[in-house]
């Protein structure tokens with residue numbers, strides 16, 4: 001599901017605002033009402049499931065023990081039915097908060113006291129900040145606003161965000177919803193945003209987040225293949241070192257309360273019916289403490305569209321037995337009872353599903369009586385769209401803007417020298433009002449007279465969106481032509497501002513000396529215009545970096561979107577995907593981003609040799625070492641990390657924020673196992689002009705210096721690993737050791 005946040009009132013145009021007022025209606029709970037266990041309800045008062053001082057597991061089991069099979073199956077869909085005899089109201093599980101509380105999920109109703117919510121930049125833009133504390137801060141604001149709406153009876157507490165599929169193919173219409181192409185970056189984003197949403201108050205949840213769509217889901221509709229029918233053929237190697245990574249980090253590090261399985265099949269099995277993916281991996285290995293939900297109607301989809309089972313009861317049974325706990329849609333509610341009656345499923349399997357959903361509701365406090373008496377109970381309308389929240393949306397847009405080219409340098413513009421600025425292009429009217437203080441009247445004539453010309457170009461949701469993948473990477477329509485003509489006619493410098501989720505092949509503009517500078521703003525959200533103006537005029541020094549590779553259009557010539565392989569196939573000319581595996585020409589590489597100042601790095605201290613202790617396997621020679629690499633499961637991984645100190649000096653004349661990216665290249669000869677480069681750490685710091693700062697970076701050896709072999713087994717190659725720290729290279733030699741000593 002896509003997720004369009006409803007922006008704060010001042011940003012809504014009057015027509016949609018009036019529409020909202022008419023559409024607003026309330027379902028479910030009214031303001032301040034309890035979802036369950038109301039103190040005034042004599043029938044439930046004192047029942048164990050309502051007793052806040054009992055252990056959660058006891059409360060959940062008590063409640064399940066009281067329900068009939070019919071009552072239970074009516075709790076398996078997103079529109080969970082009320083259980084009136086136990087004072088439990090109905091609940092809509094589906095709410096969305098990809099980059100702000102959204103109007104897409106039916107659990108959230110705008111209107112009345114809540115005409116809108118703070119709309120942050122699209123995720124791809126926020127990811128470009130490479131600032132994990134920003135991601136967590138955004139999550140905190142979103143969950144404040146969500147709780148405020150819940151307290152008033154107009155919002156849910158279960159949010160099916162973030163989208164943490166790796167942005168594998170540049171054409172993917174939903175790539176904009178993700179934090180980019182690198183699994184570690186996506187995983188860090190997921191863990192940080194989820195922490196912000198869920199809070200860090202022990203077992204209690206502020207709201208419940210959901211990492212989706214598990215797994216290998218990153219094709220919407222390409223060349224006659226759509227997500228409802230696609231069978232993604234994925235190797236064990238790519239699953240382990242690419243597709244699973246963000247989900248594993250989301251569950252293990254972010255402690256997310258939910259994972260959503262996807263529409264597509266993986267290797268012939270619908271993900272929502274695959275016990276290996278759900279029961280074994282997500283719940284067994286990663287220990288999800290939460291519920292697994294289907295994508296909307298995906299159980300229906302694998303029965304109706306994929307014909308995976310011959311009866312709907314089998315589909316219901318397969319999904320629940322695979323580990324699915326909740327259906328977005330009515331399918332399980334309709335067919336599960338018969339599945340039990342026909343012996344395809346046991347009632348205890350239904351109980352296991354409810355155990356997971358009800359536990360999350362209890363962790364949210366939904367069985368603790370009135371919302372106002374609970375933690376977060378004081379949040380209300382005055383906590384939504386506050387000046388501070390809107391300032392954070394502006395700050396996120398500023399931090400996410402990436403300066404791709406700055407010839408001369410011609411940016412920043414100066415208010416004195418560039419008194420008139422022409423703003424031109426199909427995307428200019430969305431920003432023109434907000435950079436109006438600087439802007440002259442737009443027209444192609446305008447460029448020949450203005451002191452500077454800003455062309456706002458790029459894509460929009462008619463070109464890249466959910467259910468819509470792109471056909472190519474060039475600017476759409478006649479935009480390229482327009483850019484070149486305006487640049488030729490302009491008196492002053494021409495600045496190209498690009499709005500898009502996915503990468504654009506702007507080789508022509510990069511090579512055109514008359515195009516002085518290029519900015520990428522992604523989809524910068526409600527405060528995007530201000531942020532762009534701040535960067536153009538230098539009140540903000542840009543520090544964003546590309547979270548995905550910008551490829552030339554020819555890259556697509558031998559790249560079916562349906563080919564899931566990350567690694568190249570030299571015999572067929574298949575080029576491989578992302579900076580980790582593709583070695584061909586690029587327009588701009590992953591991590592590219594300029595500043596108005598310059599930073600210089602020096603490694604202050606770093607080990608040159610690290611011993612990797614073996615976890616006491618007796619026959620260590622034969623079982624743990626194979627091809628000079630140690631199985632991660634055979635190493636003593638706990639706390640085995642490399643600590644690097646780096647000095648970052650701002651050698652320019654402007655203060656700036658800088659992200660230090662650290663990549664590693666495994667020893668030569670790791671062959672087909674290894675990416676040629678992998679992001680292992682990143683850290684964002686602010687450094688005033690001419691100042692220097694020291695950063696400490698810790699690299700967990702087993703997590704980040706391991707590579708995955710063809711059978712999907714993670715191994716740590718022994719020998720020289722090369723760390724790329726900013727522009728500096730540093731070699732660390734890993735050596736297998738039976739002694740747990742780390743030398744430096």
Ligand SMILES: *[C@@H]1O[C@H](CO)[C@@H](O)[C@H](O)[C@H]1NC(C)=O
Pocket residue numbers: 618619620621622
């Ligand atoms: C491991 O290899 C070394 C050197 O080849 C040998 O001396 C030792 O006995 C071997 N240990 C085992 C447990 O096989």
Ligand SMILES: *[C@@H]1O[C@H](CO)[C@@H](O)[C@H](O)[C@H]1NC(C)=O
Pocket residue numbers: 131133134137395657658684685686
């Ligand atoms: C990261 O984002 C936070 C929240 O906006 C901000 O306070 C901090 O300064 C940012 N860090 C850097 C180095 O820019």
